[in-house]
Amino acid sequence: MNKKIFLPDDERITRWYNVIPDIPNGLEPPLHPGTGEPLTPEVMAPIFPMGLLEQEMSDQRHIDIPEEIREIWSIWRPSPLVRANFLEEKLGTRAKIFFKYEGVSPSGSHKTNSAVAQAYYNKKEGVKRLATETGAGQWGSALSFAAHKFGLECKVYMVRVSFDQKPYRKSMMNTYGAEIVASPSPDTPTGRAFLEKDPDTPGSLGIAISEALEDATSRDDTRYALGSVLNHVCLHQTVIGLEAKRQLELVGEEADVVIGCCGGGSNFAGLAAPFVPDKLAGKDIRLVGVEPASCPTLTKGVYAYDFGDVSARTPLLYMYTLGHDFIPPGIHAGGLRYHGMSPIISALLREGLIEARAEHQLECFKAGVLFAQCEGIIPAPESCHAVKAAIDEAMRDPKEPKTILFNLSGHGLLDLSSYDKYFSGELHNYEYPEEAVEEAKKSLPKID
Numbered sequence: 001m002n003k004k005i006f007l008p009d010d011e012r013i014t015r016w017y018n019v020i021p022d023i024p025n026g027l028e029p030p031l032h033p034g035t036g037e038p039l040t041p042e043v044m045a046p047i048f049p050m051g052l053l054e055q056e057m058s059d060q061r062h063i064d065i066p067e068e069i070r071e072i073w074s075i076w077r078p079s080p081l082v083r084a085n086f087l088e089e090k091l092g093t094r095a096k097i098f099f100k101y102e103g104v105s106p107s108g109s110h111k112t113n114s115a116v117a118q119a120y121y122n123k124k125e126g127v128k129r130l131a132t133e134t135g136a137g138q139w140g141s142a143l144s145f146a147a148h149k150f151g152l153e154c155k156v157y158m159v160r161v162s163f164d165q166k167p168y169r170k171s172m173m174n175t176y177g178a179e180i181v182a183s184p185s186p187d188t189p190t191g192r193a194f195l196e197k198d199p200d201t202p203g204s205l206g207i208a209i210s211e212a213l214e215d216a217t218s219r220d221d222t223r224y225a226l227g228s229v230l231n232h233v234c235l236h237q238t239v240i241g242l243e244a245k246r247q248l249e250l251v252g253e254e255a256d257v258v259i260g261c262c263g264g265g266s267n268f269a270g271l272a273a274p275f276v277p278d279k280l281a282g283k284d285i286r287l288v289g290v291e292p293a294s295c296p297t298l299t300k301g302v303y304a305y306d307f308g309d310v311s312a313r314t315p316l317l318y319m320y321t322l323g324h325d326f327i328p329p330g331i332h333a334g335g336l337r338y339h340g341m342s343p344i345i346s347a348l349l350r351e352g353l354i355e356a357r358a359e360h361q362l363e364c365f366k367a368g369v370l371f372a373q374c375e376g377i378i379p380a381p382e383s384c385h386a387v388k389a390a391i392d393e394a395m396r397d398p399k400e401p402k403t404i405l406f407n408l409s410g411h412g413l414l415d416l417s418s419y420d421k422y423f424s425g426e427l428h429n430y431e432y433p434e435e436a437v438e439e440a441k442k443s444l445p446k447i448d
Contacts, residue, residue, distance in 0.1 A: 003082060003083050003085060004080040004081070004082050004083075005080065005081040005082070005083075005247040005248075005250060005251055006078060006080055006081075006247075007078040007243060007246060007247060007250075011246060012070065012077070012078060013065070013077075013078070013239050013242045013243055013246075014064065014065055014070070015062040015063060015064055015065060016062070016063045016065060016235045016236060016238050016239065016242075017061065017062060017235075017238040017241075017242060017273060017274050018055075018058055018059075018060055018061050018062065018063060018231075018235055018238075019234075019238075019269075019273040019274075019276050019344060019348075020058070020059065020231065020344065021059055021060075021061050022061070022276055022277055022280060023276075023344070023347050023348060023351060023353075024351050025347070025350075025351065026347070027231075027318065027343050027344070027347050028305070028318035028343070030315040030316060030317055030318075030343075031305060031315060031316035031447070032315065032316075033307065033312055033313060033314065033315060033316060036316070036447060039315050041053040041054065041056075041057060044056075044315070046216075046217055047213070047216060047217065047223060047224045048223060048224065049121045049122050049124070049125040049127060049223060050125065051121035051124060051125065052118060052121050052232045053232075055231070055232040055235055056230060056231045056232045057231075058231075058235075063235065065117075065239075066120060068120055069116055069117050069120050072116050072146075072149055073113070073116060073239075075105075075106060076104045076105045076106065076112070077113075077239065077243070078243045078247075079100060079101055079102055079104050079105070079240070079243065080100075080101050080104065081098055081099070081100055081101075081243070081244055081247035081248065082098065082099050082100075082101055082375070082408075083096065083097070083098055084097040084098065084099055084371075084374070084375055086374040086375055087370070087371060087374040087375055087391075088394070089374075090370070090374050091391065091394055091395060091398065092398055093394040093395060093398040094398065094399055094400060094401045094402075095393070095394040095398075095400070095401065095402045095403070095404055096253065096401075096402070096403045096404065097390055097394055097404045097406075098244075098248065098253070098255075098403065098404065098405045098406075099375075099390075099405070099406050099407070099408040100240055100243070100244045100271060100405065100406070100407050100408065101377070101408050102240065102267070102407065102408065102409050102410060103377065103380075103408060103409075103410050103411035105142070106142075106145045107138060107141035107142040107144075107145055107172070108138065108141070108380075108410050108411050108413065108414065109138040109141075109142065109380065109409055109410030109411075110237060110240060110266070110267045110270060110407070110409045110410065111138045111139045111141070111142035111143075111227055111266075111410075112142040112145060112146065113236050113237055113239055113240070113270070114142075114227065114232075114233045114236035114237060114266065115139070115142035115143045115145065115146035115147075115225070115227070116146045116149065117236045118130075118143070118146065118225045118232075118233075118236075119143070119146035119147050119149065119150045119152060119225075120146075120150060122150075122152065122223050122225070123150040123151065123152060127152065127221065127222070127223045128152060128153060128221040128222070129152060129153040129154070129155070129219065129221050129222040129223075130143060130147050130152055130153070130154045130155070130216075130222065130223060130224070130225045131154075131155050131157070131212045131213075131215035131216040131222055131223075131224055131225070132154070132155075132156055132157070132212050132224065132225045132226070132227065133156070133157045133158070133159070133183065133205060133208030133209045133211065133212045133226075133227075134156050134157070134158050134159070134162070134169075134208070134227065135159050135162055135205050135208075135263070135338065136162050136166065136169070136380070136381070136382065136415070137158060137162055137166050137169025137170070137172075137173070137414065138169075138227075138380070138382075138410055139227030139228070140156040140158055140169065140173050140178070140180065141169055141172045141173055141176070142227070143156070143178075143225055143227070144156065144172070144173040144175075144176035144177065144178035145176045147176070147177070147178065148176045148177050148178075153177075153179075154173075154176075154177070154178040154179070155178065155179045155180075155181075155212075155215060156173055156178050156179065156180045156181070157181060157183040157185060157188075157191075157208040157211040157212050157215070158170070158180055158181070158182060158183060158208070159182075159183055159202070159203040159204060159205060159207075159208050160182045160183060160184065160201065160202055160203035161202035161203060163180075163182035163183075163203075164182070165417055165418065166414060166415065166417065168414045169414050172414065182203070183203050183207055183208035183211050184201060184203055184207050184208075184211065185211060187211070187215070188210070188211040188214040188215060189214060190207065190210040190211050190214055190310070190311045191207070191211050194207055194310075204310070204326070204338075204339075205264075205338045205339075206308070206309045206310040206324055206325070206326065206338070206339055207309070207310050209226070209308055209309040209310075209314065210309040210310050210311035210313055212224055213309065213311075213313045213314065214311075214313070217313075227264070227266065228263060228264025228265060228266040228338070228342065229264040229265060229266070229308065229317070229319075229338070229340065229341075229342045229343075230342070231342075231343065231344060233264075233266045233342075234265065234266055234269035234270065234273065234342055234344050234345075236270075237266050237267060237269060237270025237271075238269070238270050238273050238274055239270070240267070240270040240271050240407060241258075241270055241271045241272060241273055241274035241275060242274050244271060244274075244405060245274055245275070248403075248405070253403050254283075254285075254403060255275065255285060255403050255404070255405040256284070256285060256286070256402040256403050256404065257285070257286045257288060257390075257393050257402065257403075257404045257405070258271060258272050258275050258285065258286070258287045258288065258405050258406070259288045259289075259290060259386050259389045259390050259393070259404065259405070259406035259407070260272060260288075260289060260290070260386055260406065260407040260409070261289075261290050261291070261382045261383060261384075261385040261386045261407070261409060262289040262290060262291040262297070262298060262341065262345065262356070262385075263291070263295075263338050263382065264338050264340070264341065264342055265289070265341050265342030265344065265345035265346075266342065267407050267409040268289045268345060268407070269342055269344055269345055270407070271405070271406075271407040272287040272289070272348075272354060273344070275287060276348065276353055279353055280353070286355060287348075287353065287354040287355065288354070288355045288356075288357060288389055288393075289345060289349075289354055289355070289356050289357075290356075290357055290358075290359055290385040290386055290388070290389045291356065291357075291358050291359075291385070292358065292359065292360075292361060292364075292385065293358040293359060293360045293361075293429065293430070293431055293432065294360075294361070294429075294430040294431070294432055295322070295338065295339075295432065296322075296358040296432050297320050297321065297322055297338070297339065297340060297341045298320050298341055298345070298346075298349055298356035298358075299356050299357065299358045300322070300358075300432060300434070300437050301320040301321050301322050301339075301340075301341070301437070301440075302320065302321055302322075302323075302437070302440065302441055302444065303318075303319070303320050303321075303346060303350065304318070304319075304321060304444050305317065305318050305444070305445060305447045306319065306321040306323065306324050306339075306340060306444055306445065307324040307445065308324065308340055309324060310324055310325050312324065312445075316445060316447070317340065317343050318343055318346070319340045319341050319342065319343045319346040320340070320341040320345075320346045320349070321339055321340040321341070321440070321444070322339040322340075322432075322436075322437065322440050323339060323439070323440030323441070323442075323443045323444065324339055324340070324443065325440075325443050326339035326440060339440075357389060359385050359388050359389065360429040360430075360431075361381070361427060361429060361430075362422070362427060362428070362429050363388055363429075364381070364384035364385050364387070364388045365381070365384055365418075365419070365422040365427065366388075367384055367387045367388035367391050368381070368383070368384035368387055368388075368412070368419075369419075369422075370387075370391070371384075371387045371391075377408065377411060378411060378412040378413060378416070378419070379408055379410075379411065379412050380409065380410035380411060380412045380415055381412060381415055381418050382409060382410065383407070383408050383409045383410055383412070384412075386406045386407055386408065386409070387406070387408070389406070390404050390406040
């Protein structure tokens, strides 16, 4: 078998898969942050273009991917499915381990899939400028690239701890023509308020989202773009799982376990959602989302309506949450430092269609180093969580033959400072305390 499995040109994915119609008991509707009433697309029009809002609330199982998006995707899609033979040999397992490698995209991660789609729909509706947040920098890099491809301006509010830790992510965004500021920043009311309260705050995705939303709603030529959590973002990412299923079919394989790391949920949803119909049809397949123990939204969070940002500007989403005022510790998997989980992933967990597990960062970096030594690819710190879970699954019973598929959502070449800290012993594990979960419940909005 060839180590890398590609799709022929005539089998490229032309439609996204919308899992929402297949979720038993469906999703709770998003609510207006002021009135608490269910949102309509018209109310959200000042924030998102109508093309994305229609996808956000769509009940269609399959949605055509515009040719303009697929043309730019062709730079890196279809991404390869790779057999991790050398890792299997090192582990001494009978499991077959495959990884879908999204690090081949221009920004080095899966985020570019949705960034191109979002830039396209904004451009189509006459938007001139995009405002967004980024945690680890993958989303900011991806949107900077996509905005440039469609001739849009882009401003990125980058969580301060990552802004300080990852200078080359800023260089990449600058290369694509974006403007980047550390969040909290002096550019918005929310940013100024947090800096006044704590000038040394590490920031959070919740704060950065508030800043980007304030930016977008303050200008008629600007819309907001979000890199995870929302339904339309998860929809765009299903190209990953749709390709992976077909690539496995080409070599006569079926996945027994599907694994992805979880922050807001987009890369896990992108890989796992296309396998949900198989699960519903009775196939014995496990879908496993892996999150950091320091930000355990799925494993310790509350399932309730909550805001997506600290200033309570976003719609209320029914999701697993640690509370919208949660400020996570400055772990080095910055893309996983978010208080809430995608409503889609949350509902799939509620229905028992997926599993959730939490891992500590030291063990994840150890797994990432082993993977790099075997397969030659240095994983992003976020992706190390999926690597760790894949290794654990392979070694649960090394003699058991099974097929494991995981999403290597990005490379770590711009995250080497994190690896430096790991090798020097400067990184430490952090267990999110149960009492903090109880405290988070107090900040949840009261919904009648």
